Amino acid sequence: MTEQKTIHTVCMPHTVSSLVADFQELGVKEGMTIIVHTSLSSLGWVCGGAEAVIQALMEAVGEEGTLVMPAQSAGNSDPSEWMAPPVPESWWPIIREHMPAYSRETTATRGMGAIAELFRQFPGVVRSEHPMYSFTAWGKEKEYVTENQQLQAGFGEKSPLEKIYELDGKILLIGVGHDSNTSLHLSEHAKKDHVQVTKSAAIMEEGKRVWKTYREIDYDSDCFEKIGYEFERTESYQKMKIGSAVCKLFRQRELVDFGREWYAKR
Numbered sequence: 001m002t003e004q005k006t007i008h009t010v011c012m013p014h015t016v017s018s019l020v021a022d023f024q025e026l027g028v029k030e031g032m033t034i035i036v037h038t039s040l041s042s043l044g045w046v047c048g049g050a051e052a053v054i055q056a057l058m059e060a061v062g063e064e065g066t067l068v069m070p071a072q073s074a075g076n077s078d079p080s081e082w083m084a085p086p087v088p089e090s091w092w093p094i095i096r097e098h099m100p101a102y103s104r105e106t107t108a109t110r111g112m113g114a115i116a117e118l119f120r121q122f123p124g125v126v127r128s129e130h131p132m133y134s135f136t137a138w139g140k141e142k143e144y145v146t147e148n149q150q151l152q153a154g155f156g157e158k159s160p161l162e163k164i165y166e167l168d169g170k171i172l173l174i175g176v177g178h179d180s181n182t183s184l185h186l187s188e189h190a191k192k193d194h195v196q197v198t199k200s201a202a203i204m205e206e207g208k209r210v211w212k213t214y215r216e217i218d219y220d221s222d223c224f225e226k227i228g229y230e231f232e233r234t235e236s237y238q239k240m241k242i243g244s245a246v247c248k249l250f251r252q253r254e255l256v257d258f259g260r261e262w263y264a265k266r
Contacts, residue, residue, distance in 0.1 A: 014045065066137060067119075104129065120136045131201035172247070183259075184221070
């Protein structure tokens with residue numbers, strides 16, 4: 001959608017203060033730990049764009065709260081697995097040899113949207129170490145949420161998702177569906193028969209750039225919309241429209257447990 005068309009979709013522009021009021025009406029409170037998935041364009045015209053949305057979220061949870069966003073960098077992976085788009089096989093060894101090592105400071109997100117990409121660059125935001133499945137966090141529990149993420153369980157044990165679960169945090173979806181709801185990857189670990197796959201990424205190890213190969217479960221978000229739909233039919237959550245964006249606030253622990261039961265039955 002062009003900016004001109006976006007202007008005509010709203011009566012008044014969103015501002016930091018109006019967004020804070022909207023988030024509070026939805027149920028966001030000071031002191032909460034929240035993982036946020038966002039679509040900036042879905043909100044309509046925002047005065048200040050992604051920066052304003054981030055500032056509003058920070059103000060809504062306050063310094064005693066914790067704000068988390070996914071910072072996935074799927075480009076730092078084995079090129080033989082790339083599908084969007086694939087690259088010629090003759091390129092694979094070149095990419096494996098020359099892909100820059102993952103850096104918490106400089107590695108850009110991929111497919112996370114403008115808000116998540118800007119958030120990782122905000123003052124006071126820290127990032128976890130996983131080369132593909134990193135998360136960024138700001139606020140009281142930011143160090144706890146992002147520390148000790150395991151290479152072999154990016155969305156599992158000791159991951160930021162499990163830390164949010166332990167903190168009884170919330171999930172906030174702003175204009176996106178459950179296909180973007182990363183927390184359901186934590187539920188996948190309840191599958192009866194895990195499919196382990198080989199993955200690779202460029203990382204720094206003992207001060208040197210290496211192409212690291214490791215084993216991890218084959219994460220798959222194809223079922224997430226179905227799980228989310230079934231959860232919303234039977235469980236309570238908060239929902240309202242902010243601009244053109246349908247926004248939903250869930251208790252992460254309830255949704256993850258629902259997802260675990262869903263996978264365990266199949």
